[in-house]
Amino acid sequence: MxxxxxxxxxxxxxxxxxxxxxxxxxxxxxxxxxxxxxxxxxxxxxxxxxxxxxxxxxxxxxxxxxxxxxxxxxxxxxxxxxxxxxxxxxxxxxxxxxxxxxxxxxSKMRMKGLEHTHSICGQPEEADIIKEELEKLVQQGKGSIAIGFGGNPKDPTATAVRGGPAFEMLFNFSHYLKKLKLRDNFDLHFFAPMAEPGRKMGEKAYQKMDSFFYHYKIQVHKGKRIVRFNQSAIHFEDDSVLKSDLIIFIPGGIxxxxxxxxxxxxxxxxxxxxxxxxxxxxxxxxxxxxxxxxxxxxxxxxxxxxxxxxxxxxxxxxxxxxxxxxxxxxxxxxxLNIICIMDSGDGAALVMRKEKSEMMLQLPIVGHWMKRFWxxxxxxxxxxxxxxxxxx
Ligand SMILES: Cc1cc2nc3c(=O)[nH]c(=O)nc-3n(C[C@H](O)[C@H](O)[C@H](O)COP(=O)(O)OP(=O)(O)OC[C@H]3O[C@@H](n4cnc5c(N)ncnc54)[C@H](O)[C@@H]3O)c2cc1C
The missing domain is CATH 3.50.50.60 (FAD/NAD(P)-binding domain)
Structure with a gap:
């Protein structure tokens, strides 16, 4: 026809x-x-x-x-x-x-063992699958969760990188588990192959990321190429392994x-x-x-x-x-600019980057409601x- x-x-x-x-x-x-x-x-x-x-x-x-x-x-x-x-x-x-x-x-880059990971940036159904997997761990009362993102080596401008949702999920998971009084029973890990993940947001925002990781008790693993995933682990180029019950990963774009x-x-x-x-x-x-x-x-x-x-x-x-x-x-x-309300469940950081200026403003509570209003x-x-x- x-x-x-x-x-x-x-x-x-x-x-x-x-x-x-x-x-x-x-x-x-x-x-x-x-x-x-x-x-x-x-x-x-x-x-x-x-x-x-x-x-x-x-x-x-x-x-x-x-x-x-x-x-x-x-x-x-x-x-x-x-x-x-x-x-x-x-x-x-x-x-x-x-x-x-x-x-x-x-679309997203294919990687070895990607089927053992879930992505919040893929098919919409994945978000519900992540919810179910998180719920299983909550029922278990303890566990380890790793959330990360990757880049595309063929992309020098890094417009194929999507990192914001990984940070948001880490902070939201931490807040959610705290509300359930389970936070101390869980390990939360962030991982990314680049040496300075999140740098795109600007110098000021990047410098503040460590205080976020500290506040939400997140262990950081960066600067090591990811070789493959299996059901319960991420394998890095230096043969080190990060074990995790739930792996959420946003691959570089293609x-x-x-x-x-x-x-x-x-x-x-x-x-x-x-x-x-x-x-x-x-x-x-x-x-x-x-x-x-x-x-x-x-x-x-x-x-x-x-x-x-x-x-x-x-x-x-x-x-x-x-x-x-x-x-x-x-x-x-x-x-062209970067405007992002990086949500944490109990607040947010307003990140802005323009040609000649950049800022990150921490907005406890109100920031979260700003994103909900949006x-x-x-x-x-x-x-x-x-x-x-x-x-x-
Ligand atoms: C989890 C997540 C959080 C994000 N948070 C923010 C944020 O806070 N702020 C922000 O500014 N941006 C954010 N982004 C980025 C933003 O969502 C994307 O930049 C935006 O969705 C791009 O829009 P698009 O229409 O180009 O692509 P998409 O939103 O991917 O839409 C593509 C459309 O094409 C359709 N399609 C695909 N293939 C076919 C086909 N073969 N035939 C017919 N239809 C097809 C799909 O069904 C879909 O409707 C986020 C992205 C994700 C994934």
């Missing part, structure tokens, strides 16, 4: 949803394709294992969103993108497009597997190569936004939800300009139940 769409957006995450919202605001007909019938609000999924949120509370129904914003929705798997023919192949359909925005996110079959230009890591206007190199009607795309900017630039939304707005505006014969083009470069605001504003705050 063959269909035709004027503007086609692939991926129903932060980047894809914001792309269709912006295009609808500009008056365009747009079709969104997603392999899930919901958007998963990853930043608040860290609370599923500690039972502060259920997975349903972290999901946003795409059909409801399509009705609220007036876009067409297809739930199907993207299998191939053939940009030379302006064609996308889905499992049950082929769609021709005039303009395409690719927003299907990134390109989405769909891109391997497609004809879009890719970086060495496998991200879609674009310019700062989100336009894919070598074609003027294809754009890539969010985690799927290369991020052009300073070395510390990080792939985050709000950056995915900035890229989406840039791509939508530039498509609108092309359609209207306007030569103006937006770029995302000057909007989760409420994100859901309700996307559903048009509350107005959108400019810049948020």
């Amino acid at each position: 063959k269909d035709k769409a004027n503007i086609l957006v692939l991926g129903g995450g932060f980047a894809g949803l914001e792309s269709v919202i912006q295009l609808r605001k500009l008056g365009h007909e747009v079709t969104l394709v997603s392999n899930r019938d919901y958007l998963f609000v990853y930043p608040i999924s860290i609370w599923i294992p500690v039972k502060k949120k259920t997975s349903d509370q972290v999901k946003l129904c795409l059909e409801t969103l399509s009705k609220k914003h007036g876009f067409s929705l297809i739930i199907d798997e993207v299998e191939n993108i053939i940009s030379k023919q302006n064609l996308v192949k889905l499992s049950s359909l082929e769609i021709e497009y005039n303009f395409l925005i690719v927003a299907i996110g990134m 390109g989405h597997p769909v891109l391997e079959n497609s004809d879009l230009p890719l970086s060495e890591v496998g991200f879609v190569k674009t310019n700062q206007e989100c336009q894919v190199e070598g074609g003027n009607n294809v754009f890539a936004v969010g985690d799927v795309a290369t991020l052009i900017g300073p070395k510390w630039a990080a792939k985050q939800g709000h950056i995915a939304e900035v890229m989406a707005k840039v791509a939508a505006t530039n498509i609108d300009n092309i359609i209207n014969g306007n030569s103006d083009r937006l770029s995302y470069t000057k909007h 989760g409420f605001y994100y859901r309700q504003s996307k559903l048009k139940n509350i107005p959108r705050i400019p810049g948020m």
Whole structure:
């Protein structure tokens, strides 16, 4: 079966949803394709294992969103993108497009024994599995938990590294076990192969990480390459072994597997190569936004939800300009920053990094409620139940 769409957006995450919202605001007909019938609000999924949120509370129904914003929705798997023919192949359909925005996110590096670990940054179902595994240890009354992240050696800019959720889970687990009066019965370990994990957040934030580890009684293992995992241990390059009853690991990012079959230009890591206007190199009607795309900017630039939304707005505006014969083009470069509310369950640290400034502000109690408010605001504003705050 063959269909035709004027503007086609692939991926129903932060980047894809914001792309269709912006295009609808500009008056365009747009079709969104997603392999899930919901958007998963990853930043608040860290609370599923500690039972502060259920997975349903972290999901946003795409059909409801399509009705609220007036876009067409297809739930199907993207299998191939053939940009030379302006064609996308889905499992049950082929769609021709005039303009395409690719927003299907990134994938994770394969490593030896990865099946013995769980990741909070993978499939949404993993968050519930981590909850069950944690619950088993809680029932046992004691145990050892190791949480870490890795990088991609092919990625010199480290935009493939996602470390924040690992820190958040460690602090949240510590707080959760303390509330259950079990904290002293558990060992909590942080591990990462890089010498200075978290450095991207800025010098000030990085220097304060030790005080967080000390406060939440977390043992740190860094600067050693991970060779493999097995059911109850992490093996490092120097033959040392970290034993753990539950291993949670966020591998370094790689390109989405769909891109391997497609004809879009890719970086060495496998991200879609674009310019700062989100336009894919070598074609003027294809754009890539969010985690799927290369991020052009300073070395510390990080792939985050709000950056995915900035890229989406840039791509939508530039498509609108092309359609209207306007030569103006937006770029995302000057909007690059790191803004993160690093939650600990009993507070949070507000981390900000810009071109010329950086800070980390510790916000006991109130910081945690700021992040919870953000989760409420994100859901309700996307559903048009509350107005959108400019810049948020
Ligand atoms: C646990 C966690 C915590 C985070 N915390 C923060 C935070 O506090 N602040 C922050 O700014 N950022 C945070 N991030 C990062 C942020 O969530 C990502 O940068 C953001 O989700 C990227 O959006 P995206 O739309 O590019 O990708 P995704 O959110 O991964 O969305 C990709 C979409 O494409 C769909 N898709 C994938 N493959 C196919 C296919 N073959 N066919 C059809 N559809 C497909 C998926 O179903 C999904 O809907 C966090 C990430 C994680 C994982």
